[in-house]
Amino acid sequence: MTEVQGSPPAITAPPTRPDLAPGGGRPSRGGWATLVVLGVIVSIVLGGYVTAAALSEPSGSAVDVAGIVRVRPLSGWEVAGRGSLAGRPFVHLTRGSGNLVVVAFGGLREDVLSVARGYVDLLSGGLSQLSVSRPRRVRLGSGSAGVRFGYVGVVAEAGTSIEGEVTVTVTPAGDGVVFDGWAPAGVLSFVRSDIGSMIEGAEVSGA
Amino acid sequence: MSSVAAPRGRRRSPLHDGRFFQPRRPAFWLYVTVMLITGLVLVGEQSLIRRISPAGWALSWALLLLYALPVFALVYVLDLHEREPISLVLGALLWGAIAATTLSGFANDGWGLVVARLGGPEFAARWTAALTAPLVEETLKGLGVVLICLIATEEIDDMMDGFVYGAVCGLGFAVVEDVFYFMGVFGGSPAGVLQGFFVRVVASGLYSHVLYTGLVGMGIGYFMSRRERQPLSRRVTVVAGLSAAAVLGHFLWNSPLLDLFPDSPLTGAEWAMIPVATAAKGLPLLVFAGLAVILSRRRERRWLRVALASEVGSAGVSAGELAVLEVPRRRRAAVRDMRRRAGGRAAGLLRRLQREQVNLAMVRSKVDDHDPALLEQRAYCGSLRDALRAIPGAAPAETGDR
Numbered sequence: 001m002t003e004v005q006g007s008p009p010a011i012t013a014p015p016t017r018p019d020l021a022p023g024g025g026r027p028s029r030g031g032w033a034t035l036v037v038l039g040v041i042v043s044i045v046l047g048g049y050v051t052a053a054a055l056s057e058p059s060g061s062a063v064d065v066a067g068i069v070r071v072r073p074l075s076g077w078e079v080a081g082r083g084s085l086a087g088r089p090f091v092h093l094t095r096g097s098g099n100l101v102v103v104a105f106g107g108l109r110e111d112v113l114s115v116a117r118g119y120v121d122l123l124s125g126g127l128s129q130l131s132v133s134r135p136r137r138v139r140l141g142s143g144s145a146g147v148r149f150g151y152v153g154v155v156a157e158a159g160t161s162i163e164g165e166v167t168v169t170v171t172p173a174g175d176g177v178v179f180d181g182w183a184p185a186g187v188l189s190f191v192r193s194d195i196g197s198m199i200e201g202a203e204v205s206g207a
Numbered sequence: 208m209s210s211v212a213a214p215r216g217r218r219r220s221p222l223h224d225g226r227f228f229q230p231r232r233p234a235f236w237l238y239v240t241v242m243l244i245t246g247l248v249l250v251g252e253q254s255l256i257r258r259i260s261p262a263g264w265a266l267s268w269a270l271l272l273l274y275a276l277p278v279f280a281l282v283y284v285l286d287l288h289e290r291e292p293i294s295l296v297l298g299a300l301l302w303g304a305i306a307a308t309t310l311s312g313f314a315n316d317g318w319g320l321v322v323a324r325l326g327g328p329e330f331a332a333r334w335t336a337a338l339t340a341p342l343v344e345e346t347l348k349g350l351g352v353v354l355i356c357l358i359a360t361e362e363i364d365d366m367m368d369g370f371v372y373g374a375v376c377g378l379g380f381a382v383v384e385d386v387f388y389f390m391g392v393f394g395g396s397p398a399g400v401l402q403g404f405f406v407r408v409v410a411s412g413l414y415s416h417v418l419y420t421g422l423v424g425m426g427i428g429y430f431m432s433r434r435e436r437q438p439l440s441r442r443v444t445v446v447a448g449l450s451a452a453a454v455l456g457h458f459l460w461n462s463p464l465l466d467l468f469p470d471s472p473l474t475g476a477e478w479a480m481i482p483v484a485t486a487a488k489g490l491p492l493l494v495f496a497g498l499a500v501i502l503s504r505r506r507e508r509r510w511l512r513v514a515l516a517s518e519v520g521s522a523g524v525s526a527g528e529l530a531v532l533e534v535p536r537r538r539r540a541a542v543r544d545m546r547r548r549a550g551g552r553a554a555g556l557l558r559r560l561q562r563e564q565v566n567l568a569m570v571r572s573k574v575d576d577h578d579p580a581l582l583e584q585r586a587y588c589g590s591l592r593d594a595l596r597a598i599p600g601a602a603p604a605e606t607g608d609r
Contacts, residue, residue, distance in 0.1 A: 037354060041347070044347060
């Protein structure tokens with residue numbers, strides 16, 4: 001009769017490894033290595049935001065629109081033009097194919113939602129297949145309340161699809177500002193942060 | 208009549224600490240903390256996208272499980288000599304699926320802002336995915352493998368161990384990322400999910416994260432397992448080289464280079480172009496990884512032969528057993544033959560003897576000639592062989608020693 005021992009050989013202590021000095025200290029539990037791993041995780045996850053914030057400093061002087069709003073372009077952004085849109089003054093900032101149009105409205109009697117609806121009407125004049133999201137309430141860096149909505153459409157004469165995000169605010173004094181950030185389809189996400197920073201930093205009179 | 212009271216359950220080498228639950232290790236707590244935080248985020252995200260299309264979401268998971276289960280099994284059995292503890296392998300899988308995907312989502316967005324700031328929006332639209340995701344995702348997945356290594360330090364014996372942990376980590380990542388793609392990019396409807404499955408799994412499944420992180424894992428496996436045999440500079444060079452290959456492959460995959468993909472919407476024959484387009488980008492790395500795995504397996508085989516050479520003739524292993532042991536095909540054939548001649552119990556005992564002989568090689572390679580663990584492991588193998596020989600019908604060729 002042959003019988004295998006009922007349990008594996010009892011090994012009371014792990015065998016001595018030849019690479020460890022006899023009577024060597026307590027084996028490492030990897031505390032330092034774990035700290036390094038944590039450090040790398042934090043650096044990778046947050047490093048991009050920190051670096052991007054450091055690179056997103058305003059450059060040059062603020063751009064004034066009709067004395068109602070002042071916007072400081074971030075580095076890389078420049079004034080592409082000024083003019084009027086349905087009789088309202090605007091300034092157009094660009095960086096590559098990223099755009100921010102800032103339209104100033106004085107002496108308003110409408111509320112912010114009415115101004116937003118009016119701007120959608122303006123957009124529909126230049127864009128075909130316009131589709132607009134439901135507006136949501138936001139608060140700007142200047143402290144003024146506003147609404148924000150997104151849109152997609154096709155530039156009628158060029159046939160180019162664009163996507164944009166419009167932010168509208170109206171001050172108690174009756175001044176209003178429309179910030180329209182837009183870019184060709186697929187590109188907006190790469191300028192949204194810049195546009196958001198410039199809107200947050202905008203100074204709206206009477207806000 | 209023989210009586211065999213064989214020990215139950217699998218026995219692991221005393222040199223291994225192959226459990227996931229190791230609360231004395233700081234890495235265990237870092238792993239758990241990160242997984243808890245990112246797990247909450249992931250549950251919220253999955254709940255959100257499920258609302259878009261419950262049917263599409265369920266179909267996504269069903270299809271991806273169909274893909275993931277055989278890939279998991281294939282990767283798991285690639286390691287010739289020692290299957291990794293399932294708790295650690297699942298730990299790597301879940302890190303890839305939960306922590307790496309969630310952290311990568313945040314990190315990619317952040318580094319995408321940097322690319323957009325430095326290169327402008329057009330450049331960013333074309334290159335962000337190529338410039339951010341490979342470094343960010345390979346690092347975060349690789350750190351999961353590093354954490355597993357820190358939790359069970361002695362479990363990483365060779366490059367193939369690292370490959371297994373890396374590949375399953377990449378598999379977990381690929382599954383969750385694909386769910387997001389199916390729902391977010393392919394529309395989330397059942398038809399869209401099926402299209403996504405074709406593009407991202409059927410046509411691209413061979414080239415994805417499994418491959419990238421498998422390579423990174425091989426590098427980590429080399430780094431961890433050669434601490435006593437190779438200088439630090441060489442180990443760093445190997446892990447950096449394999450990681451660079453993975454990052455480069457991922458970069459090529461995400462970049463506009465070699466882009467043969469037909470424009471959307473796809474029609475008829477254009478669908479057939481998708482596998483061609485994915486092969487153009489992914490095949491070189493697949494070949495590279497395949498070669499690396501073959502070389503690593505050969506190295507494992509050499510290691511086994513060398514480690515057991517001095518044991519041949521002892522109670523631990525015979526020359527014939529070693530000849531069978533070092534070729535997996537022969538091992539399986541010997542077990543099949545044993546089952547045919549002497550039944551399932553004998554086949555199981557032979558399989559166990561083979562496993563313990565691999566453990567004998569591990570003990571032999573780490574301790575000196577007179578170490579008690581070596582003597583006991585030798586005797587244990589001998590007692591398994593004796594038990595096997597006592598089973599009627601097993602004796603003539605019970606161990607492959609003909």
